[in-house]
Amino acid sequence: xxxxxxxxELMQLSTQVETAVVLGADGTAxxxxxxxxxxxxxxxxxxxxxxxxxxxxxSKQEVTRVEVELADGAVFVVSEGGRTVAARTSPEPAAxxxxxxLRTCLRSIEDEPKKKxxxxxxxxxxxAKPEGEEA
Amino acid sequence: MRKLIxxxxxxxxxxxxxxxxxxxxxPEERAGISYADxxxxxxxxxxxxxxxxxxxxxRAIGP
Numbered sequence: 266x267x268x269x270x271x272x273x274e275l276m277q278l279s280t281q282v283e284t285a286v287v288l289g290a291d292g293t294a295x296x297x298x299x300x301x302x303x304x305x306x307x308x309x310x311x312x313x314x315x316x317x318x319x320x321x322x323x324s325k326q327e328v329t330r331v332e333v334e335l336a337d338g339a340v341f342v343v344s345e346g347g348r349t350v351a352a353r354t355s356p357e358p359a360a361x362x363x364x365x366x367l368r369t370c371l372r373s374i375e376d377e378p379k380k381k382x383x384x385x386x387x388x389x390x391x392x393a394k395p396e397g398e399e400a
Numbered sequence: 401m402r403k404l405i406x407x408x409x410x411x412x413x414x415x416x417x418x419x420x421x422x423x424x425x426x427p428e429e430r431a432g433i434s435y436a437d438x439x440x441x442x443x444x445x446x447x448x449x450x451x452x453x454x455x456x457x458x459r460a461i462g463p
Contacts (some may be wrong), residue, residue, distance in 0.1 A: 304460075310460075315453060324435050324437060330433065331431070331432070331433050333453050334428070336429060337458075340460050
């Protein structure tokens with residue numbers, strides 16, 4: 266599943282998420298919802314800043330999650346495996362559920378290369394079979 | 401028995417008055433950060449660093 270599909274699935278799954286964006290390891294936006302909106306661009310910029318600010322505040326370890334809940338809404342940033350997903354939600358969201366949905370979104374993007382590797386293995390196995398039969 | 405009922409009513413009234421007029425109202429503001437080593441911190445409006453995160457988040461939330 267690519268980033269855009271994963272994000273579409275996230276928006277269908279979570280009623281609390283209003284805007285979401287997936288960022289690559291280099292910080293470029295891989296997908297956003299609503300696509301190309303000013304809100305998504307602002308969210309992407311804020312996600313970078315939040316990760317940087319969070320890194321300054323606590324231990325010097327890699328930041329995996331930042332959530333800021335305010336009166337007008339909340340911003341969640343989840344980083345895993347080099348990718349980052351950020352979401353803006355309505356006020357007083359179910360934080361645990363939103364973070365779970367964001368993690369699921371990130372992991373569904375990572376599934377693609379693993380499937381390809383499995384397919385390659387099965388090919389090599391099928392090529393190996395005739396040799397075995399010859400012997 | 402009457403005294404007990406009167407006491408229960410008074411306690412309920414006192415709790416309602418406290419919640420209505422003195423308890424903090426509106427949604428609670430907070431920030432949370434988790435790190436790769438499993439540690440996490442929770443920041444409240446009075447915590448140092450909260451305003452920095454809140455200011456960044458406000459730009460994303462918008463007006």
